[in-house]
Amino acid sequence: MNQITIIGxxxxxxSFAKDIRERGLATRIIGVENNEIHATQALELGLVDLVLPMxxxxxxxxxxxxxxxxxAMLQVLPGILDQVNANQTVMDAGSTKEAxxxxxxxxxxRSRYVASHPMAGRENSGPxxxxxxxxxxxxxxxxxxxxxxxDAVARVIELYEALGMRIVELEAHEHDLHAAYVSHxxxxxxxxxxxxxxxxxxDEKRIFQLASGGFDSTVxxxxxxxxxxxxxxxxxxxxxxxxxxxHINVLSRFRSLLIKKDFNxxxxxxDQANHIRKILK
Amino acid sequence: MNQITIIGxxxxxxSFAKDIRERGLATRIIGVENNEIHATQALELGLVDLVLPMxxxxxxxxxxxxxxxxxAMLQVLPGILDQVNANQTVMDAGSTKEAxxxxxxxxxxRSRYVASHPMAGRENSGPxxxxxxxxxxxxxxxxxxxxxxxDAVARVIELYEALGMRIVELEAHEHDLHAAYVSHxxxxxxxxxxxxxxxxxxDEKRIFQLASGGFDSTVxxxxxxxxxxxxxxxxxxxxxxxxxxxHINVLSRFRSLLIKKDFNxxxxxxDQANHIRKILK
Numbered sequence: 001m002n003q004i005t006i007i008g009x010x011x012x013x014x015s016f017a018k019d020i021r022e023r024g025l026a027t028r029i030i031g032v033e034n035n036e037i038h039a040t041q042a043l044e045l046g047l048v049d050l051v052l053p054m055x056x057x058x059x060x061x062x063x064x065x066x067x068x069x070x071x072a073m074l075q076v077l078p079g080i081l082d083q084v085n086a087n088q089t090v091m092d093a094g095s096t097k098e099a100x101x102x103x104x105x106x107x108x109x110r111s112r113y114v115a116s117h118p119m120a121g122r123e124n125s126g127p128x129x130x131x132x133x134x135x136x137x138x139x140x141x142x143x144x145x146x147x148x149x150x151d152a153v154a155r156v157i158e159l160y161e162a163l164g165m166r167i168v169e170l171e172a173h174e175h176d177l178h179a180a181y182v183s184h185x186x187x188x189x190x191x192x193x194x195x196x197x198x199x200x201x202x203d204e205k206r207i208f209q210l211a212s213g214g215f216d217s218t219v220x221x222x223x224x225x226x227x228x229x230x231x232x233x234x235x236x237x238x239x240x241x242x243x244x245x246x247h248i249n250v251l252s253r254f255r256s257l258l259i260k261k262d263f264n265x266x267x268x269x270x271d272q273a274n275h276i277r278k279i280l281k
Numbered sequence: 282m283n284q285i286t287i288i289g290x291x292x293x294x295x296s297f298a299k300d301i302r303e304r305g306l307a308t309r310i311i312g313v314e315n316n317e318i319h320a321t322q323a324l325e326l327g328l329v330d331l332v333l334p335m336x337x338x339x340x341x342x343x344x345x346x347x348x349x350x351x352x353a354m355l356q357v358l359p360g361i362l363d364q365v366n367a368n369q370t371v372m373d374a375g376s377t378k379e380a381x382x383x384x385x386x387x388x389x390x391r392s393r394y395v396a397s398h399p400m401a402g403r404e405n406s407g408p409x410x411x412x413x414x415x416x417x418x419x420x421x422x423x424x425x426x427x428x429x430x431x432d433a434v435a436r437v438i439e440l441y442e443a444l445g446m447r448i449v450e451l452e453a454h455e456h457d458l459h460a461a462y463v464s465h466x467x468x469x470x471x472x473x474x475x476x477x478x479x480x481x482x483x484d485e486k487r488i489f490q491l492a493s494g495g496f497d498s499t500v501x502x503x504x505x506x507x508x509x510x511x512x513x514x515x516x517x518x519x520x521x522x523x524x525x526x527x528h529i530n531v532l533s534r535f536r537s538l539l540i541k542k543d544f545n546x547x548x549x550x551x552d553q554a555n556h557i558r559k560i561l562k
Contacts, residue, residue, distance in 0.1 A: 119493045139490045168490050178491055181482045186474065186495040192531040193470055194554040200527055201462045204560050209420045209449055210459055211561055212400045214467040218499050223558045226551035230544050241539050246481055248536065250473040251529050258522050263511050270507035273475040277504045279488050280497055 001025065001155075005061035007032040007054070007076070009042040010228075012093055012121055013067035014130025017047040019163050022132060032057045042127040058083050063155060066092035071231035074103050081109040089152040091159075093118050095179060096235040097143045097172040111149040114156040117141045117175065118165060119183070123223040136164035143172040180239035185247055187221050187229055188240065194222035282306065282436075286342035288313040288335070288357070290323040291509075293374055293402055294348030295411025298328040300444050303413060313338045323408040339364050344436060347373035352512035355384050362390040370433040372440075374399050376460060377516040378424045378453040392430040395437040398422045398456065399446060400464070404504040417445035424453040461520035466528055468502050468510055469521065475503035 004026040006013045013031070020026050031048035033039040039051045054076070058064060064080060066073050073094050080090055081104055091114045094100060101115050118140040122129065140160045145153050157167055170178065197215065201207050207215070233240055257266045285307040287294045294312075301307050312329035314320040320332045335357070339345060345361060347354050354375050361371055362385055372395045375381060382396050399421040403410065421441045426434050438448055451459065478496065482488050488496070514521055538547045 119491050121495075138493045141491070166490075178482070178484075178487050181478050182488055182491045182496040185477065186499040188532070188535055189470055189474055190495075190499055191551055191554040192528060192535060193467065194557040195531045195550060196466065196524065196528040197462050198553070198556060199531075200524055201459070203459075206459050207463055207557075207560050209447075210400050210422070210463045212419045214402075214471075214502050215463040216561055217501050218467040218471055219557055219561065220498050221495050222554045223561075224551075224555075226548045226555070229551060230548045233539065233547065234542075234544050237539055237542070241536065243477065243481055244532065244536050244539070247473060247477040248529060248532050250476045250480075251469070251525065251532070254469055254473060255522065255525050255529065258514065258518055258525070261515075261518070263515050266514065267507045267511045269476060270472055270505075270510060272479070273472040273503045274505075274507070275479060276475040276488075276500055280492055280500065280504075 001027070001062045003028045003030060003060045004063045004065060005030045005032065005057045006048065006065045006067060007057070008066065008068035008072075009033040009038055009047060009051075009127045010067065011125050011129040013065070014042060014045070014047050014127040015132075015134040016065060016067065016093070016163075017042070018130050018132050019135065021047070023162055025159065025162050026062075030057045030061065038127050045127055045130070047127055047130060054080075055083065058088075061088055063159065064088065064090040066090070066094070069228050069231045070094040070096050070100065070235055073100055077113070078104055078107060081107045081113060084109055084112050086112065088112060089114060089155045091116055091156045095183065095232045097141075097175045099235045101144055101147070101172050105147070110147055112152055114145070114148045114152050115143040115172065116156060116160070117143070117179070118160065123221055125225045125228070133164070135160070138165055139168050140165040141168045141170050141175050143170055143175050145169060176236050177239050180236055180243045184232060184236055184240050185243045187224060188233070188244060189247065190219055190221035194219050282308070282343045284309045284311060284341045285344045285346060286311045286313065286338045287329065287346045287348060288338070288361075289347065289349035289353075290314040290319055290328060290332075290408045291348065292406050292410040294346070295323060295326070295328050295408040296413075296415040297346060297348065297374070297444075298323070299411050299413045300416065302328070304443055306440065306443050307343075311338045311342065319408050326408055326411070328408055328411060335361075336364065339369075342369060344440065345369065345371040347371070347375070350509050350512045351375040351377050351381065351516055354381055358394070359385055359388060362388045362394060365390055365393050367393065369393060370395060370436045372397055372437045376464065376513045378422075378456045380516045382425055382428070382453050386428070391428055393433055395426070395429045395433050396424040396453065397437060397441070398424070398460070399441065404502055406506045406509070414445070416441070419446055420449050421446040422449045422451050422456050424451055424456050426450060457517050458520050461517055461524045465513060465517055465521050466524045468505060469514070469525060470528065471500055471502035475500050
């Protein structure tokens with residue numbers, strides 16, 4: 001491919017840029033980035049060849065990749081589709097899919113857009129957090145492909161496969177539900193755990209010293225940016241609420257078992273939780 | 282040191298054995314292990330030179346290391362102190378300290394016992410899960426050292442430092458409180474998260490495919506053994522209940538903000554949670 005334009009040069013956009021460069025998947029990588037510090041950093045790191053204003057950046061792009069917070073995507077996607085032609089493809093890498101697809105469902109150029117969600121990412125932000133091989137071996141979800149032109153879908157799948165990803169297809173509503181289960185609730189749980197410990201544990205030095213007891217693992221996601229995550233929780237509110245209710249119920253059950261000192265049932269529940277071992281690697 | 286006797290050849294005991302062997306810290310490593318499959322496995326893996334019944338294993342030991350579930354420790358520690366002499370040292374690596382110290386506080390040989398908790402460990406169990414360098418760079422807590430003979434404390438510190446650990450000293454009650462904050466609540470949260478997702482997500486293939494979205498990190502601890510963890514929750518029940526209440530409160534606050542669609546406050550709370558980044562590496 002001749003030119004790829006990446007809109008949003010943060011952790012995800014930057015990691016795409018790195019892999020695309022290293023694997024020779026595009027001759028030219030153009031960035032769009034409103035944050036001037038990030039733009040400068042991305043150029044210094046060699047992530048992109050050039051940073052341009054949106055309209056210019058779209059002109060020659062074979063593929064336009066949206067890697068900005070999902071609320072910003074809702075704002076810019078229709079305008080991007082206004083400017084592309086039938087030889088160009090637009091894709092996003094957002095964590096919620098239903099609202100975004102809905103926002104362009106009647107757009108004349110809807111078929112040039114491919115909705116996707118690569119299930120990869122770390123808790124760090126900005127172009128400095130871009131890493132090679134982030135997507136290798138992970139899954140990418142493509143949603144509602146029937147709304148996209150087959151050549152556009154083929155181009156997006158080709159990119160993901162070149163990054164080492166497996167493709168899963170899901171209807172957008174299904175995607176958002178599954179994402180609430182296996183990703184969004186984990187983040188809420190981790191944010192809550194960090195707040196719990198910060199509230200209770202006044203001696204921060206102790207947290208640091210003792211954190212290898214498991215805390216560092218469960219709280220890793222609590223370092224994630226609110227600018228990225230609040231829009232996700234807003235768009236996927238109903239599903240997240242549903243899973244959060246269930247999670248609070250399970251914790252309340254543990255609480256009740258501790259109060260009653262019913263350690264046999266506690267043991268049985270942990271046995272059930274261990275079943276996750278058979279599902280995850 | 283001539284002989285070290287390790288009681289319990291699981292993940293922790295086996296990892297001690299590996300490092301002690303590789304770093305040449307003892308001439309002979311003797312194991313005590315009631316589970317015959319684990320005993321055979323530990324011998325096959327070369328973790329220990331010999332597996333012996335408890336009384337025989339104690340006879341020639343310079344250092345006796347207890348690495349069994351904390352309820353079993355309560356059962357065997359007094360009997361072990363009955364059998365040791367003033368040249369021998371007994372230490373444990375349990376995750377709770379107050380009950381164990383209390384159980385031997387009037388024992389004639391109390392001063393030969395050193396209470397400790399190395400803050401290291403993975404979610405896997407058994408001698409097959411033993412790994413080299415598990416303790417390197419982590420903290421080990423020594424509790425109530427004023428109850429232990431100074432030569433016994435020196436021997437334990439020498440071992441931990443030879444494994445690359447830093448020493449922290451805490452009073453037992455303080456230890457158990459901190460451990461509830463930074464370790465025990467993380468495990469309960471993770472067990473609950475696994476149960477939540479297993480209950481809600483009937484399509485297990487999807488969990489597996491999409492788990493890289495954060496779930497794999499927060500749910501790692503849910504693979505931990507109930508035989509190890511239920512005794513910890515039993516002994517540290519009051520502290521764990523206290524932290525669990527707070528954790529449920531924070532999650533309920535998130536729930537309420539979602540219901541009210543108060544995403545500004547949600548954003549502020551995540552900003553606060555991000556503060557954990559400054560404390561953890």
